[in-house]
Amino acid sequence: MKNSLLSLFVVIFLFPIANVSAQDVNIYSYRQPFLIDPITAKFTEETGINVNIIYAKKGIAERLKREGKYSPADIVLTSDFNRLIEITEKGLTQAVESEILIQNIPSQYRDDKSHWFALTTRARVIYASKDRIKNAEALDYEDLASERFKGKVCVRSGKHPYNISLIASMIAHYGEAETKAWLLKLKENLARKPQGNDRGQVKAIKEGICDVSLGNSYYYGKMLMDDAQKPWADAVSIIFPNQKNRGAHINISGIAMTKYAPNKENALALMAFLSSEKAQGLYASLNMEYPVNPIVEPSETVKSWGEFKADSLPLTTVVQYQAAAYKLLDEVKFDL
Amino acid sequence: MNEFPEIALSVDELSVFYGDNKVLEQLSLKVLANEILCLLGQSGSGKTTVLKAVAGLLPLQYGTISIGEEIISSVDTVLAADKRGIGIIFQDYALFPHMTVLENICYGIKEPKQQAELSAKSLLELVKMAGYDGSYPHELSGGQQQRIAIARALAIEPKILLLDEPFSNVDHNLRQQLMADIRQILKARNVAAIFVTHNKAEAFAFADKLAFMEGGKIVQTGTAEFLYLHPCSAALAESMGQGNWLDVQVLDQRRIMSNILGEILSTKQHGFEKGQKCRQFIRFNQLAISGDDTGSAKVIDSVFNGENYLCTLTINKTILVVNLALAQKISVGDTVSVTVLPHAAILFDGQ
Amino acid sequence: MQTTNPRAWLSLSWIVSLFLVVPIIALLLQSFGSDTDLFVHLWNTVLTDYVINTVQLVFLVLLFSTIFALPSAWLIAMCDFKWRQQFQWLLMLPLAMPAYVIAYIYTDLLDFSGPVQRSLRSVFQANTAMGEYWFFEIRNVYGAALMLALVLYPYLYLIARTSFLEQGASLFQVSRTLGLSPWQSFKKVSLPLCRPAIVVGLIFIGAEALGDFATVHYFAVNTLTTAVYDSWLGHGSLSAAAKISMFMLLSVVGLLAIERWQRGRQRFYQKSTAKMTKFKLNKRQSLAAVAWCLMLIMAGFIVPVMILVDYAINYFAVGWQDVLWQVLLQSVWLALVAAVITTIIAVLFVYTTRLSARPSAHVPLKISMMSYIIPSTVLAIGVLISMTLFETSVNEWLVSLGYQPPGLFLSGTIFALIFAFVVRFQAVANGVIESSFLNISPSLDMASKTLGKSNVQTLFSIHMPLMKKGLFTAVLLVFIECMKELPAALLLRPFNFDTLATYVYQFVSDEHLEHAAVAAILIVLAGLIPVIRLTQTGKSPQ
16 A cells, blocks of 8 residues: 555656746647647747647636746737737737738738737628528628528627627627617527537538528638538538628737747747748638738638628727627627 | 552543533542452443543543653643553454454554564463454454453553443353453453443442542442442442432431331431431332231232342332342232331432 | 644644635635626626526536436445446446536537437438427536536435445334335435435535536536636626635535534434345336436446547547547546545545544635635636745745746646646545545544554554545545546646646537547546446455
8 A cells, every 4th residue: 555655656756747948939829729739830840949838718818917927928829809909908918029020911910019910810701501591692790680580590609709809890880779789689580599619500500590690701611621511511601791881890810929928039930930921821721711911822712702891990999899899798698 | 569559540630621511520530550440420421531531532621640650641741642551442342444353463562573473362362362363353253352452452561451331242141251351361460440331230240449420520439339338429329229219307317217118227327417308218129028918018010030029019109119039929919018128228318 | 742632733734724725815815806897787787697597507407416316326225136236336437427528429419410310300201490390409508407417416326325325224124114115214214314415415516517617608508607707708807706706605605504504403423333134126126226227327428438439430530649648648647646635635634633622623624625616717717826926926035035036836837737626626535535534433543542553653554444445435536527627727737738628628619529539538438447446446345
């Protein structure tokens, strides 16, 4: 008994724990490993710099804030604009002066004060059943709340950052009262309680549960690449909303350097790499997003969806209505 | 040797509280070398607490406990139980179930393994359990387990052994032999002992001296015979043997008047004042009955108890119980007269 | 002069337990922040719905768990039927299944497009449209409660079975001879006697249900945990999140107090020493008993595992990654370390209460159990707050002495994870170890001490060997919990570190469990092996 306990402890304390060394860059990532791992592998291959990553969907900002100036993190990757702004506003980031970044990323996709940089953009699109929805090409977000789609709409939780951002943009355009009315009608039109993710809604259309749903544009391409999900995507058409008026809502994924980044130079190298032609090409081909770097084209699949008009309202304006969007969702009990 | 008997253990003014509850209050007792003291008392009287305090398993709030000249417990310092050299025997034997008999006995012996096993084996012989070395406790009977527990306790060569109701789980027919054996071992090995029980038969058979406890105090100490004849409390009187309670009035130092039995004579002066109203305790065997058609008592029940009959009588609506020799022929329904056999009267205050 | 005074044990217990409650204290301090506006907003909008949903969820989970666990426990403890020996441990198996995995599997199975509905449609030639025939909806509070109960009932089963065994059959038989039917006897004698045990089991289950996020989120059931996340992530108010968590903690403590008070002065613990004869069931009864146990095991374990295996085979090419070996090793190592430490601490706490009669000796044991009731993510934030605060001060202090600051030597490392696991699951180990100690007669302690052994020697030579099974059970339960634990692992893990649970969850949250089926099977297997081992030690003599 005693001996086995002892040997157990020997094993415990001899167990190797991964060490973080000097030739490293450390990332806290909201984005998922499927996408980030292949790109960082390329980066390590080219530069010899080790990339250490913590993936989390929640709490990265809190962790960064609590760790303060001793935080090991150099870079934060986010999958949406809200979280990018959140860490910037909490003072967790630093300005990055880099000619390469300025060159690679158009000015509307980076912070005036150089705290954050977008890496990709994507539109919040409407997926509509190919069989059941006629002349879908002219749909607007506003139409989802119309009589026509009663009991025919599917969405994920209203509180998901992608939806929050869309609702915030609605408030920016129409004001709170009108947006609330829209949300209420949208809620009435729902075929089922908000649940699942963007792909799940497309699946629901395929199954006949509903006819239209909201989703990010890249999911269409990703589903086409997946054997099991291709039939779902085949059942719907992708529609860029509001083409005749303000344009489709877009969101970005982005990057920022932490305020106390211990490996500043490596972090800078990584940022430059992620905005470079090579990495941007990977974003385009792996995740079907729109690269921000103007010399990189979207993937063939994405291009086949055609050009679209994007909402020109700056995201920095949209993000100011985020809190209001949250409150509206509670008020109309959107998820309940 | 000293002309005064050597004192093995003394407890002076010991008080123990559990929270606000005073379990022991200013209790004192002495155990002489090679003496077996019995703590007798009803459950809740604090007997076991005395043992725990002596063994060092409880903190105390007042008083001291010493072995010989050395103070082992006081309010400030309590010598750890494992440093006292006091053995203890429990009602549930407390043998370690995961150890063999031999391992149990060797547990406390601080000697190299081989020597320890040798001593353990000789102890096994002493308690008449030779050959059971490899058995596990659950394979033994209650009496056998208690023998092993004794051997284990003796293995540390204690100066004092504490026994907490050690025989109450042992079969009745094995109990006498076990008590005799253990008593002999303790005497032979010159071990003083405190023995706790609520059973007077065990106390009579096992102990040299009795101390009766009531409400956290020792009310009387003495030989079994003395306590039987001259109990100083009603509870003690009842504990030492069954009897009848009578309301009486003192006539003089030797004579007492009972409404039921008339005048009763005491063989010794009882020390109560003339005219005082008292309660008198008369044991079943201190009364005799004889068939008498003019008698005032009537037999309403008779039960055979192995050695004689217990007869229940009524006199003036009062119920009395009397021992009746087997030879005497009296049956239920008979009218009898009652006589009080000569004895030192046991009287208590109040009615 | 040495003393028997257990002061050393008492102080050590207190110090250790203070470390364990530091995260809760951190949260408590955090909850003092002002957030009236947010609460007014929540109160006016969704809070009542969340509270109702939470109460409904917890109640349903407790109800389902009771329905699953009590009859099985009673059958196994009191009756004799075919395969009883095997069922005794088979019924524990669902414990190894993470709730979010089983939730995913059953949704996939019972959805409109799942195999069950598809085959029903083909059998009845029904129209393919949705809503044209009735089929129960699984993605709601009932479904979520059912899923949680299916994997949580073993807690109650384990505790109730032990309690029934200790009652023995004689009380039940006495009740029968007094003219009560078997059912009445069960209701009036067996069940009330087992009440304290049932309450303990239900607390564990209730705490798990209350703190669950992954499953209810997947089923789109908004509970108070949703409010915690909303407040923290959406409204940016950690203090409101902490407040809601504290409120949840307080309400559970309140319920417990009510139960204690209502139970009153009744005494329940009565050990039956008499050997028990089990009821021999007749053929029909036996068949029913077997069917009942089999149904539970099928639903909670065999069916989900078979589906996982099916996924794993179909998606083996994507599902099998070499990195899984390392993830498996890391998870097992992490869970084992946490389980062993938790158990050692539990022994310390319980042994202290055994050595010292003072009421204060019970405090470490009790307060270290609170953190089990707080949602895991919130607790992880508590760990993060307290740990980084400590590290920052140490760094600052070293810098002021002119040394190089060591950085985040705790929170950035695996230590943070182990600490969080220990804090979270201390209650589980405490419960098991406490009841193991109760089974050892106090006179054994006294005998050992009067035979010249110290408290430590007594612990190692008497208690530990006698509690082998209890120690193993405690390690096992905490180990399984750690293998499944998700939110704390997500928030506190070091760089490049995955546990099987985080690995699986990243696929589940992407609705792609198929790709992580191999990893999910590994979680289950890692819990399965010790469960089987436990039942083997249970059979050895003693």
